[in-house]
Amino acid sequence: MELxxxxxxxxxxxxxxxLALAQEFKKRDNTVIICGRRADRLDEITLHxxxxxxxxxxxxxTAQREELVQWLVTNYPGTNVLINNAGIQLLTDLTNPCNLDRVRSEIETNLVAPVHLASLLVPHLRNQEDAAIINISSGLAFAPLSFMxxxxxxxxxxHSVSLSLRHQLKDTPIKVYEIAPPAVDTELGHDRRDDKTQSHGGMPVDEFVKEAVEALQNNVYEVAVGQAENLRAKREQMFTVMNP
Structure with a gap:
């Protein structure tokens, strides 16, 4: 991939x-557009x-996704890369009646959104040079934690959609990448922590970004970073270890 x-x-x-990917790509002389739900955070990023x-x-x-793509292709017609990164991570106890609003929110954000955004942008990306769709999955795609x-x-x-989309686009200029992070030192998963701003630890985010960007540069279409490689390579064994 051209960086x-x-x-x-x-x-x-x-x-x-x-945000770490945005900063890295901005340093590499790219036009970087980010979106998020929280206007206050976006204002802070604009400032800093x-x-x-x-x-x-x-x-x-759904409507906001469609509006986003319409705004994007109108105002930034040179857009040639989509990074589907947005995600939420919630606890779900399936041994009791679950809160379907939470379930639907997780599925909509983590799966429906990247599928929909990719499908909306593919007609535009077909006409762009060095076009790419980058899906951020997880090492937990291969060996799940039972409490989430x-x-x-x-x-x-x-992960499955990335394989299928890559095949569907194999005769187009659009490349499809999947990056599977390990546990990374971010706020993701704050649903299970009293302090919602506290990190869960894990791989430093800058170290993750360095390895992810190196894989993109080398056109590695599917990369499991750090400990995520163990989850991919030894999924049954790691499931037993993680879920005693």
Missing amino acids: SHNTILITGGTSGIG HPGIITRVCDVAD PIYCATKAAV
Whole structure:
């Protein structure tokens, strides 16, 4: 993948992996556009990271996804890269009646949104040079944690969709990449922590971004970063280890 002179949309770009990718690609002379639900965070990013373009959008909302793409192709017709990064990670106890609003929110954000955005942008990306769709899945796509079954299932689905989309687009200029992170030191998963701003630890986000970008540069279409490689290579064994 060409790492400079692109116009890149990153969903879920207000924190964590999304923001770190935005900063890295901006340093590499790309036009970077991020979207997120929280206007206050986007305003803060505009203040502290001049040059990163922001747009308020809740990707869990169908109409807002459609409006985002219409705004994008109208105002930034050179857009040639979509990074589907937005995601939420919630606890779900399937041994009791579950809260379907939470289940639907997780599925809509983690799976439906990237599928829909990719389908909306493919007609535009077909006409762009060095076009790419980059899906952020997870090591948990291969070996799930049982206390967050919906999150893990959506990431397994993102992995499957990435394989299918790559095949469907094999005769087009659009490349499809999948990056599966390990546990990364971000706010993701704050649903299970009393302090919602606290990180769960894990791989430093800058280290993750370095490895992910290196894989993109080398046209590695599916990369499991760090400990995620163990989850992919030894999924049954790792499931037993993680779920005693």
